[in-house]
Amino acid sequence: xxxxxxxxxxxxxLLFGFFGSSYCFGFYLNExxxxxxxxxxxxxxxxxxxxxxxxxxVGQTIHIAIPQKTVDAIALEEIAATKPGGxxxxxxxxxxxxxxxxLTNGLQSAAKDKGLxxxxxxxxxxxxxxxxxxxxxxxxxxxxxxxxxxxTEWGETVGFVTSYELRSxxxxxxxxxxxxxxxxxxxxVINTRxxxxxxxRVSDVAVAYERGARAGGCxxxxxxxPGHGDTxxxxxxxxxxxxxxxxxLEQLELVPFKRSIAGGAEAVMSAHIMYPKIDPQFxxxxxxxxxxxxxxxxxxxxxxxxxxxxxxxxxxxxxxKDRPGVLTLLAGANIVLLTSWGETARKFKAQLSDAxxxxxxxxxxxxxxxxxxxxxxxxxxxxxxxELGLYDENSILPKVYEENLKQKEFLTNWNxxxxxxxxxxxxxxxxxxxxxxxxxxxxxxxxxxxxILPTETISFIKxxxxxxxxxxxxxxxVPFKSFQTQVKNKTFTTYLFDSTSETEVLSVAxxxxxxxxxxxxxxxxxxxxxxxxxxxxxxYLLSFSLTQGSWEALGEKLTSSKEIPKVDLILLPKGSKTxxxxxxxxxx
Numbered sequence: 001x002x003x004x005x006x007x008x009x010x011x012x013x014l015l016f017g018f019f020g021s022s023y024c025f026g027f028y029l030n031e032x033x034x035x036x037x038x039x040x041x042x043x044x045x046x047x048x049x050x051x052x053x054x055x056x057x058v059g060q061t062i063h064i065a066i067p068q069k070t071v072d073a074i075a076l077e078e079i080a081a082t083k084p085g086g087x088x089x090x091x092x093x094x095x096x097x098x099x100x101x102x103l104t105n106g107l108q109s110a111a112k113d114k115g116l117x118x119x120x121x122x123x124x125x126x127x128x129x130x131x132x133x134x135x136x137x138x139x140x141x142x143x144x145x146x147x148x149x150x151x152t153e154w155g156e157t158v159g160f161v162t163s164y165e166l167r168s169x170x171x172x173x174x175x176x177x178x179x180x181x182x183x184x185x186x187x188x189v190i191n192t193r194x195x196x197x198x199x200x201r202v203s204d205v206a207v208a209y210e211r212g213a214r215a216g217g218c219x220x221x222x223x224x225x226p227g228h229g230d231t232x233x234x235x236x237x238x239x240x241x242x243x244x245x246x247x248x249l250e251q252l253e254l255v256p257f258k259r260s261i262a263g264g265a266e267a268v269m270s271a272h273i274m275y276p277k278i279d280p281q282f283x284x285x286x287x288x289x290x291x292x293x294x295x296x297x298x299x300x301x302x303x304x305x306x307x308x309x310x311x312x313x314x315x316x317x318x319x320x321k322d323r324p325g326v327l328t329l330l331a332g333a334n335i336v337l338l339t340s341w342g343e344t345a346r347k348f349k350a351q352l353s354d355a356x357x358x359x360x361x362x363x364x365x366x367x368x369x370x371x372x373x374x375x376x377x378x379x380x381x382x383x384x385x386x387e388l389g390l391y392d393e394n395s396i397l398p399k400v401y402e403e404n405l406k407q408k409e410f411l412t413n414w415n416x417x418x419x420x421x422x423x424x425x426x427x428x429x430x431x432x433x434x435x436x437x438x439x440x441x442x443x444x445x446x447x448x449x450x451x452i453l454p455t456e457t458i459s460f461i462k463x464x465x466x467x468x469x470x471x472x473x474x475x476x477x478v479p480f481k482s483f484q485t486q487v488k489n490k491t492f493t494t495y496l497f498d499s500t501s502e503t504e505v506l507s508v509a510x511x512x513x514x515x516x517x518x519x520x521x522x523x524x525x526x527x528x529x530x531x532x533x534x535x536x537x538x539x540y541l542l543s544f545s546l547t548q549g550s551w552e553a554l555g556e557k558l559t560s561s562k563e564i565p566k567v568d569l570i571l572l573p574k575g576s577k578t579x580x581x582x583x584x585x586x587x588x
Contacts (some may be wrong), residue, residue, distance in 0.1 A: 004130060005139060009297050015111055018268055020515065023584070024318065025180055026588035029249075029321065033406045033540035034406075036404075036406050036409055037399075037404065037406040037407050037500040038256060038429070039136065039325060040056045040285055040403070040404040040406070040407060040424070041383050041386050041387055041407065042101055043377045043406075044290075044383075044386060044400070044403070045309060045380075045382040045386055046379055048211070048382050049153045049375055049378050049382055049385075049550065050375075050377040052378070054353070054356065054357075055083055055353070056083050056116065056375060056376065057227070057356070057375060058083075058113075058233070058349055058352045058353050058356055058379055059082050059083025059084055059085065059116075059349060060083070060084070060085035060117065060377075060378040060381060060382070060440035061085060061275065061325075061329060061334065061335060061336055061352065061374060061377050061378060061381075062082055062084050062085065062325075062338060062345065062348055062352070063084055063085055063087065063122065063306070063335055063336070063337050063338060064078060064082055064084045064086075064087060064088070064338045064340070064341050064342055065088050065090065065093075065097055065338065065339050065340055065343050066078065066087060066089075066093065066107075066341060067092075067341070068092075068093065069092070069093055069094070069095050069103055071106035071107055071109075072104070072108065072111050072478075073112070075107075075341075076110060077483070078341045078342070079114055080108050080114055080115070080313070081345070081349075082341075082345045082346075082349055083114065083116055084119070084121070084345075085106075085117070085120060085378070085381050086119050086121065086122060086173060086335070087107055087119050087120075087121050087122070087217075088121075088122045088123065088337065088339060089103075089121065089122065089123045089125070089132065089171070089339075090124075090132060090339070091132050091134075094123070094132055094133050094134065094135075095135070095420055096135045096136075097135045097136030097169060097489040100133065100135070100136065100169045100171075101169055101170055103170075104121055104169060104170025104171060104542045105394070105505065106551075107119055107121060107170075108121075108170070108390075108394050108395065109393070109394060111396075113317045113393060114395060115301055115397070116395065116396070116397045117382060117385060117390075117391075117588065118385055118390040118391060118392075118394075118396075119383075119390075119441050120172060120173040120219070120381070120385065120390075121170060121171045121172055121173060122173035122174070122175055122221075123166070123171055123173075123174070123175065123188075124170065124175045124176065125137070125162055125166060125174055125176060126142060126143055126175075126176045126177070126178060126193055127140040127141060127142045127143060127145075127146070127158065127162065127176075128137075128140075128142015128143060128144070128145065128192055128544070128545045128546075128547070129142060129143055129192060129193070129195065129545075129546065130142070130176075131547075133165075133169065133171075134167070135168070135250055136165060137162065137165045137166065137541060137545050138162070138165060138167055138225050138432055139432075139434055139548070139549055140158045140161075140162065140432065140435065140547075141435070141439055141544065141545035141547055141550045141570060142163050142193065142195055142544060142545050143176075143177060143178055143190040143195045143206065143209075143547065144191075144194060144195065144196065144544040144545075144569075145192075145436070145439035145510075145543060145544040145550065146158050146195065146205060146209070146435065146439060146571075147194070147195030147196040147201050147202065147205045147206065148196070148439050148441050148544065148567065148568065149205070149435065149438040149439050150204065150205065150568075151438065152202060152204050152205055152208040153208070153214070154213035154435045154438065155195075155204070155205035155207075155208035155209040156208040156209065156211055157208065157212060157425065157431060157435070158178065158207035158209055158212070158217075158435065159210060159212030159213035159214075159216065159220065160215055160216040160421065160422075160425070161212075161216070161425060162174070162176070162211035162213065162218075162528065163212070163213035163214070163215070163216025163217055163218040163220060163424070164215065164217055164218070164418060164422045165216075165230070166216075166218040167216060167217035167218040169193050169252075169571060171218055171220070172217070172218050172219060172388055172390060173218065173219050173267075174213055174218040174219065174221065174538075175221050175223065175269065176209070176213070176220060176223075177195070177206045177209040177210055177213070177220065177222060177223075177579055178190065178193045178194055178195070178206070178223055178224070179195075179197065179202060179206050179207075179210075179222045179223065179224075179225075179227075179256040179257055179260060180193075180194050180202075180223070180224055180228040180229035181194060181198065181199055181202050181227065181228055181229040181230075181252060181253060181255075181256065182194035182197055182229045182569075182570075183197045183198070183229055183252065183570055184229060184230045184231065184232065184434060184570075185197075185529045185569075185570055185571055185572045185573075185576070185579070186232045186529075186572075186576070186577075186579045187228075187229060187230070187232065187473065187529075187579060187582075188232065188233070188234045188579045188580050188581060188582035189228070189231070189234035189235070189236065189582030190228050191527050191529055191582065192527050192528075192529075192545070192581075194229055194566070195213060197208075197569045197570040198567065198568075199252055199255040199256060202255075202256045203255055203256040203259045203570070205220075206256055206260075206262045206265040207256060207259050207263060207495060210222055210260050210263075211263060211264070212266055213222045214264065214265070214266065215417075215418065215421070216418065216422075217388075217414075217415075218257070219266060219267055219304075219384065219388060220265070220266075220267065221267040221268065221269045221406070222256075222260050222261075222265050222268050222269070222270055223268070223269035223271070223308070224255055224269070224271035224272075224273075224296060224308060225268050225269065225270050225271060225284065225290075225298055226249055226253055226254055226268065226271065226284060226290060226294065226295075227252075227253030227254065227256065227271065227273075227274070228240070228244075228271045228273060229253065229259075230244070230252075230253070230393055231273065232579070234313065234580075234582040234583050235272040235273060235308070235313075235314040235407055236309075236312045236313060236314075236582065236583035237313050237582070237583060238313055238314060238317075239272070239273075239274060239283065239313075239314040239317075239318050240272075240273045240314065241273070241275075242273055242274070242275055242524075243275075243276060243277060244275065244277060244398060245277045245278070246294065249275075249278075251345050253337075254299075257299065258299055261299050261300070261301050263303075265303065266304065266384065267304040267305075267306065267384075267485075268295065268301060268303065268304070268305050269305075269306050269307070269308055269337075270284050270285040270290075270305060270306070270307050270308060270328075270333060271283070271284045271285065271308060271404075272284070272285050272308050272314035272315050273314070274326070275287075275290065276296070276436065278290060282319075282327065282331070283314060283315070284323060285307045285308065285310075285315065285316075285318075285324070285328050285331070285333070286319060286322070286327040287331055288330065288332060289331060290331075291305060291328075291331045291332035292331060292332040295332065296332055297402045297415070303380075303384075304334050304380055304381060304384060305333045305334050305335070306333065306334065306337055307328050307333050307335065307337050308333040308337065309337050309339040310324055310325065310328075310337060310338055310340065310346060310348070311338065311339055311340055312334060315448065321515065322442060323351045323355070325348040325351050325352050326351055326352060326360065329352070329361065329373055329374060329377055330360070330361070330373060333377070333378040334378075334380050334381055335377070335381065336348060336352075336380035344462055351369065353375070356374055357382050359374075361373040361374040375447055376403060379533050386400070386407070386576070387407075387578065389401075389411040389414075390414075396442065402582060407441060424530065427459050432549060433549070433553070433556075434550075436543075436545075436547075436550055436552070436553035437553045437556050437557055437560075439543065439544065439545070439553065440541055440542055440553055440554060440557040440564055441541075441542050441543070441544075441564065441566065441567035441568070442539060442540060442542070442564040442565065442566055442567065443528070443532060443539070443540040443542060443564060443566065443567050443571070444532070444534050444539075444540075444566070445566050446563050446564060446565050446566045447521075447536065447539055447541065447563065448562045448563050449557065449558055449559065449560055449561055449562060449563070449564060450562075450563075451559045452493075452521075452558060452559065454473060454474040454475050454559070455474075455491070456492055456493045456494055457475050457477065457492065457493075457494040457495075457496060458478060458486055458489075458492040458494070458496070459475050459476065459477040459478070459495075459496040459498050460477065460478065460479075460483060460495065460496065461496060461497070461498045461523070462498055463478045463498050463525070463551050465548045465551040465552050465556055466498055466523065466551040466552065466555050469551070469552045469554075469555030469556060470559075473558075473559040474554065475559070478518065483511070487515055487518065488568055491555075492518075493518060493519055494518070494519045494521065495511075495518055495519065495520050495521070496519075496523065496558070497520070497521070497522050497523070498522070498523045498551075498554075499522050499524045499525070499526070500522070500524070500525075500526040501526060501530075502530040502531055502578055505522060505524065505530065505531065505532060506531065506533065506535075508537075508538075509533040509538060511534065512534045512535050512537055512538040513535060515537075516535075516536070516537055517537075518537060519537050519539075520535075520537055520538045520539070521538075521539050521540070521541065521558070522539070522540050522556040523536070523539070523540075523541045523551075523555075524540055524541065524542050524543070525543050525545060525546045525551060525554070526546065527544075527545060528542050528567065528569060528571055529571060529572055529578070529579060530572065530578050531572060531574070531576075531578060532571065541554055541557065541564065542567055544561050557564060
């Protein structure tokens, strides 16, 4: 019996040993292939970089905008003159999906014709109020709505789908997600672009968004480092100043950035903000202390650093004479982002060319090794273009991946995984609707919708999508001019209003105050950082978003018979002045 047991045990040992060693060997082979691929990417990127002319090298560090929805004569002239590394697209450039595909393909063809590396083609597609691409992409609500769900799965889904669909349209560089913590309700520019007012919510949901977006194929950019949430000045219009020490930033603002970088984030956008206790001379975009010492060294970030738009007044009105393009590359950035073309692009290229010719980007490290910061910035960008598979048949190097079959295999598998994941998500037809509905929150306390009876409810809703949704729930909508008549009707106990502005909210609050025996509910789609008067008979449902899906979600949740939880945000304290509108205005 003991011999049988011994033999069985020995056989099992050999079996598990075989599978264990096979697994370890397989893991070893995968790691070997990954390392071989990384070495090739690094060396090939240097070979491409070293083959560039001085004008091409300098141009690669600059990204510019173009004027139209087509690659017109002006666009071609700008590409030839600047030789940029990338193109940023805005709403004016982005029409129907067929037009977008034609534009992005045309841009890459123009790069090839001019002998340039393929472009990183970017846009701000945050969702909500920063929604550049309108056609061919899922209309998700903004960051704050997704953040309020607290659901990392939703965050990753929104990031993945947005990224995948952009890549399908030929865009490959996504300026999202916002990792700023909007703990200051007076913030005029971040506002609903933030995932929340606390580090945990932003770290959970926004970091999941970045992870999903990275898998989707369009390189995501976490922004605005080291944090734009605690400002009362819009850096598009002025220079914000945050009087916090590095230790204080580490307790709040840097938390989501640290977590995202540790999770593999590959691109960061800098903020045009002064932190006098860290660098009394320069804002983050121009600060070597912040970009190199804090971001590169302290946070171990080895990816791409891109500036926020250099035409923003925080830079253009305060540091134009200091050669900001040169300063940011010396500080540690890799890409100088411009949202214009023509004279501005020429000016930046000239200052960078002069500095390069004067040897300002060359230095010797403590080990005696020579470096060229501008070349290093270009190489990092080229490496990422290679890794993203941008050097396709419509590029200057159509056969480059034949040089390394591991990279070719990696791209094939990655595209297969992306396609399968998107197909599976697309088959789940309600995943957009569920996210919208899960984001609805109430104020000033949770709302029990089970006691909202259609027969006792009348609506003065203006938004057509919301009006249609309520109609399916047997709640009629009537013109506001009939309010005085309806308020006398004892059948109705609950009055519904929609709003997108503080003015509309205050007018309804006035009515609620005059009619204390009636229940008033405001379904608010704009920013929640406005005056929201608190009255015993007044409640708010908040969607943080003006998309049609968000309006429908307000109607669905109102009639769901479920409890709607209270909003988890730092809102305006009583008596505070409403923040001014920033550069991304929405109806307050």
